[in-house]
Amino acid sequence: MSNRSAIDEAKKGSAEVVILAVIEQESHHGYEIAKLIELRTDGSLTFTLASLYATLYRLEDRGWIRGRWVEKAGQRRRCYYRITDAGRKVLTQQREDWSRFVAALGQIAGVKYA
Amino acid sequence: MSNRSAIDEAKKGSAEVVILAVIEQESHHGYEIAKLIELRTDGSLTFTLASLYATLYRLEDRGWIRGRWVEKAGQRRRCYYRITDAGRKVLTQQREDWSRFVAALGQIAGVKYA
DNA sequence: ATCCTATATACAGGAGAGCTATATATCAAG
């Protein structure tokens, strides 16, 4: 109920490509991934932690990412995720799909890449 | 289940801005809107008729579009939708929201506007 | 010392958009 901004709807389905891209170069744990998304998009794009963790489990189930538990003194246990070979292929494909979608949205709705 | 392409998820939430944009200049009926979307995006973006009609009813409920039934000899009855003043404001806002989202997706995930 | 915030993960229940499947009905073409 429903002062939902369009961006709330826009981002649906984008969590996968975003997470895969964030851990493309180096592994990160869940909480860190959430913070990085917010930081790197200047707050334009955010996901709730509950939703983010759920997405991580889903991606791991599909074999696109792999988690590794790390316990250090003076720190809570953290699960670091890295991308798999299968995940890299999916990331490449999803970048193409999103790019095509964005182009279509520009054509049909006049949405410009600012 | 689930050879869903990323574009299937991407487009979630985009129907509103797309429909509003299609009827921005001139009114169209539902079936025609569906065909125009497919045509103008070279088939990149499509919506099922069931989903499109449901979205039209939703937009009308919100007062963003207005339907007018037209019956002509030699034609099935058609409901032509035009955008309302409220709809134009929403369209402007949604274009901004989507633009911001696309910019964020470029920053965080390297998705480029082809 | 104790409270509060940030850190860190986890799960149950629900909302909402688009999907498939199905139904109805008209018109043009073969």
Add this chain to the structure above:
DNA sequence: CTTGATATATAGCTCTCCTGTATATAGGAT
């Protein structure tokens, strides 16, 4: 006269993200 394109409509489902809640540790403030 059957098929396909046109045109609208509804029921039920899936999937993703949401809110709300729970647990637990570290560090700073009162």
